[in-house]
Amino acid sequence: MNFDFSEEQTMLRDSVARFVQDDYDFDTRRGIVASDEGMSREVWQTFAELGWLSVPFAEEHGGFGGGPVDLMVMMEEFGKGLIVEPYFATVVLFGGLLNAAGSDGQKGEYIPGIIDGSRLGAFAYLERQSRYELADMLTTATAADDGYKLNGEKVVVSNGMNxxxxxxxxxxxxxxxxxxxxxxxxxxxxxxxxxxxxxxxxDGQNVANITFKDVSVSADALLGELDGGYSAMDQVIQEGIVALCSEAVGLMGQLNSKTLEYTKTREQFGTAISNFQALQHRMVDTFMSYEQAKSMLYRAVCALENGDEDLRRELHALKVMTHKCGKHIFEEAIQLHGGMGLTDELDIAHYAKRLMMINATFGDRDHHQTQFNALSYGSKTADNLASMSDAA
Known part of the structure; x- marks a missing residue:
């Protein structure tokens, strides 16, 4: 199978890489994270001018008409740069729901604002009691007058405040x-x-808890079919898992590169520690973990793009592998850097924290392993495997 990127995808990847290298160094990022909004409006406008905000949207709405591979190459580069601007929240989730369920009128009203950088969005779905079960929902919308009234609370809403x-x-x-x-x-x-x-x-990401008290919305505010929102949520979260794991692969690659470079400069007993065979073996192991995660990502992206029947199982496997490999890589990176690997002044700790948060988003390793087992072996066998895992 040919995994070469197209000319357009290569240009897209290179444009993000150049921006990170020239305009988004670690000190710049730290300043942005410390700001009140936790993001830079100026950087966001640059994203718009470079056309990045248009990637997943149809050409008829002014978009690039890109697919999962285009999004993957961008998110991987965002991971390398530890980008904190709300691309995932606004473009992947908010924009993805508009793509999946919005009417022509709703797409025409909201998507151009996303593309030109004037509109920031967020998807409020998670509740305190729901954990990783999307359908566990207590927030209500009741018919009132010519619309609806919303009551309830959503938590950990990415970009919810901005x-x-x-x-x-x-x-x-x-x-x-x-x-x-x-x-x-x-x-x-x-x-x-x-x-x-x-x-x-x-990891420095800005989120919000949002309470709705008799919030009135018109009938036109309904996105998609009444009572039929779950399928759109499920579809967009599948796309979101691929996007987040793409970012995670970028993070892993940078951790490996930075740790390898550090071992060539840190000396012990009068020689660089990269000369120690035991540490060489450990660096090879982390490189193999990175390659495993990347291979699983490519497999899942192909399944998503082709609409494979086994897509759901591939996504569960991707999430499990991303968690396993990411944890291995950031733990080794911190240990090989020594105590300073945990400090706020060094970027290694920030890569590790971002990986931890990605691992907990849309379900952790245990959740996805259980779902994968159920799809692969049946519910009874999956319960036995889960019990064996717990006992171990």
Whole structure:
């Protein structure tokens, strides 16, 4: 199979790499993370001018018309640069839902603003009790007048504080765990009854808990079919898993490169520690982990692009492999750097923290391993495997 990138994909990858090298060094990133918004509007506008915000959108809306591979090469480079601007939240999730479920009118109203950088978005779906189960939802949307009233709370909303517009998942019928009965609504982030509390995650990302108290939205705010929002959520989160794991592969590659370079400069007993055979073996092991994660990513991207029947299983495997390999790589990177590998002043710790947060997003290793086992071996065997894993 040919894994060579097209000329356009290579140009896209190189443009991000040049930006990171020339304009987004580690000190610049630290300053952005320390700012009130936790992102740079100027950098975001640069993304728009370079055309990066248009990549996954159709040409009829002013987009690039890109697919999963185009998104993969960009997200991998974003990972290498530790980019904190809300590309994932606004373009992949918010924009992805518009692509998946939006009407022509809704796409025409919101997508051009994403592309030109004037609109920041967020997807509010996670609740305190839901863990990794998308359908576990208590936020409600009840019919009122000519629209709906939203009540409930969403937590850990990526870019939730800076977003101009939210897409909110709410229950319009059914019971707490039913997949049928979930609907999606486009909500003005500054609407009456919307309250946001901002905080930072360990990787510097800005998130928010958002409360909705009798928030009125019109009937036109419904995104997709009434009671049919789960399928759109599921589709976009599948795309989101691939995007996040692409970022993770970029992070792993940088950790390996930076650690290898450090072992060539750090001396012990009068010689560079890269000359020690035991450490050479460990660096080979981390390189192999990186290659395994990258291979699994390519496999999942191909499955996503081709709409394979085994896509869901491939995504579970990708998430498990990303967690396993990422943990191995960042633990070795920190250990080989010594105590300073944990300091805030060194970028190694920031790469490690970002990998940890990616591993916990959309389900951790145990969650995806259980789902993979169920799809591969059946639920009864999967339960036995899970029990054996717990016992071990």
């Amino acid at each position: 977003a101009d517009t939210l897409i909110v998942a709410a229950r319009t019928s059914g019971e707490q765990f039913d997949r049928q009965g979930i609907s999606l609504f486009i909500v003005d982030a500054k609407a009456a009854g919307v309250e946001r509390v901002s905080y930072r995650l360990m």
